Amino acid sequence: EAQVTQNPRYLITVTGKKLTVTCSQNMNHEYMSWYRQDPGLGLRQIYYSMNVEVTDKGDVPEGYKVSRKEKRNFPLILESPSPNQTSLYFCASSTTGGTGELFFGEGSRLTVL
């Protein structure tokens, strides 16, 4: 089954404790992206990747890092989480350089205390 898989789905952590949210897709998509969803703000792009070893900042990259060492994986790293990063995070992937339909993961709800 074609899918985008995120882990963990739910996480409660404390300020400053590094964490990684993993994202993996099995559709051989070149393009992958991370979004955060906040009430009243819709989805805002954090980082995106056009292909392996190619990443770029989205609208709200501060406090986040990403890497794209393999085509299927695109982890989101919070080196020192803060309460304002409490949010619902979605990973998405697409073919054709990000011009096709986006396929979303199930979401990861992160709470930073």
Added chain:
Amino acid sequence: AQSVSQHNHHVILSEAASLELGCNYSYGGTVNLFWYVQYPGQHLQLLLKYFSGDPLVKGIKGFEAEFIKSKFSFNLRKPSVQWSDTAEYFCAVRGAGGYNKLIFGAGTRLAVHP
């Protein structure tokens, strides 16, 4: 600035009522337009999209949307909603040709009562 505006943040309807959700965008140039749906506790799924051609686009589950270029609008419609349509709906726009960031609206939360 590029942006998407969804007029209603919350909509409450009874089953069998007709639905129209407004979406206006601000973007210079040719655009691709999308509606995504997010059912409670689930991920976003594509409802329908417009790239070119017939401005009236039909999607899944009886939804349709009409692109009106002169009004920069892409409103979503359904003639008769069901309880299972309860979800959050997001309009999104992207510049056509090459890679351009997908810009989402703030979303409209629809509640359908039996």
